[in-house]
Amino acid sequence: MQATVFNTFFRETKLAPDSDDFFSWVRTLKASSTGQPLLDFGVADAFMPPADELSEALSALAARRELHGYVYHHSAYEAACLRHATQGIRSSSALAVLPTSGAKSALNLLCLALIDAGDVVLVTTPAYPIFSTMAQRLGATVVELPLLEENDFLPNLQQLSAEVLARAKLLVVNYPNNPTGKVPSQAECDRLLALCKLHDILMINDAAYADLLPADQPRGRFLYADGASSHCIEVHSLSKSLQIPGWRLGFILAAPAFIQALGKLSLLHESGQPRILLDAVTTVLDDRAFAEQLCQCIAKRRTVLVDILQANGLTVFNPDGAFFVYAQCPPGLINGRTFDTAYDFSHYLASELGILTIPYQVAGRSQVRFSVAFGGDDETVFSRLRQQLSQVKFRHSGKVSR
Template structure:
């Protein structure tokens, strides 16, 4: 009997080949050959965390007690800090003990929540294009995914209504992500009010991903779904320190909202992890409670990079919308290259321009025809990338 083929396992069979792996393999091969690859492929912040945050981490490490097991729910101080953030930013009152839990980044939190609440055959409504864990966290848990295409707020509510009419059994939950990864799309509080009213009426949970709450530009501060009265009856929301404070490798995220869903997530986490290293949690508390000028600087940096990249692409003949939020540019394929599809075009850019981007098809069915560029290179490197791309597109 063959034992080395992972495809024999049921859950693995439900996962398609990882689209980004092909581009990553080409990127690694190019770098191994000494090529200078300009990498826009991953939303991986290139700046260090704020100095006062890393200083708090170093200070905390000297306490010999800090190296023991932590708490899977998160230390009380960090949960209180997240509740305080929601209070000052959104005017939302959270019970830090019942309505807040710390997660190992929002990705782990989403996956473990899926395990906690999903039974085989449950239907989950997921936007397309979307961050892969929004769909695959539930697929791994045994759910059936029904995708709806991102559009304006009215279109989304219409699609939710249509899905309710044609889904058997009734959908268990809907995933929302605004500001959206990969598209950068934003919504207002009126949109959330419509969705909350719909889901409360029909008994559908809402899982909101607000990872880019602080990465916004002209559109103004994005709202939280928990600002809607009654939202906590059906909704939880994930947030993260990864982008706001340039702390992606620290893996500090949160889930807040509906106490029943928080308790379910806490129950699963109690079996599978001991929580984030306590010193990291103490430093994360300093990030939320400390000076916030670093957040303004982060926002300004991404805006300058966005403007540099979008304007450069346009001068190269690649017309691209300017995103109102997030650290990504969601670019339609140039007309002369649409026949390639997003994966082959991404490989073409890597080979001919030495520029790595993420193919849109990796974000779902409706992501085809686009590529995502992360604003994770400085402006000098962005201008170099534009020159390379201009030459490659002209060929």
């Protein structure tokens, strides 16, 4: 049998993000650790059980034999997702949803639908790498827009040449943002969308963390204004807000004509999602009680984590949002040890202090991300974090950007 020959892109392109080697090292470290478990602030996984109502609904539905076939349309679920995603949007423009097997599947589907060889795609960095990697696979030129403190962690389109702006087809963003935590205001959303309209660029917002803010917390919405759907598509996920990442449920929110056309391609991409999962989620999606409980837990954890990091000399960017606290890496320790890159600092935290973080190297800047989606009791985890960090002194004083 002839050996499988991978295509040129597979052979010559780094499919994983730059931090893949770091993650491999972390997995080895976890497997070899003895004694107390590592303090894992690197994860962005489920950390609470799903709502009792959701678990009970799934248990009841699982025994129904007629619910285990293919599902190509589920009007009640789609309507519930639409209500869920458009809360607070006053635009008169019609919107519709296309269910997908999680946000990752949705991003891949949009790549297949929208990108031709030779297109120019603008992406923010740091970012979830799926869209940029697949865009390159399809022959697009990917232009990175660094998210920096001086730009308030928003993409700066004005830095681009007139030629790039004229050729750009897509702008891919992620707000609330992973890893920076940036939550844009309505004015910031409107300004960015206006620039996309001016240059005829279609924006795709990966809104996977949109539900992780309390209902009373101010936040902007890209699809808020009339006509916004002509230049904006959103990808949503239920993984975090319902604490069910393994269920792989997400959806695309866009103008009805786009959803109808995209639905045809979707049939080549996947065969729907399990009916019992869709039915179970439909029963709880209009109830904000669990979401608010989750949001309050995240906000409380983030506040405590910021205070601990600040008290121990780390500069923290804490705009407001989602699962994450984004910190600047110090240049070194008072005893002389230096950290040249974010990976150096993350290696040190993990190997010497047992604290897992995710490193990001952006435009020569070194930052690390702490996730508040950790398992375990808050008091125990934070007490251990204080104890571990108290053993060292970093070479600069910290502050919090609020």
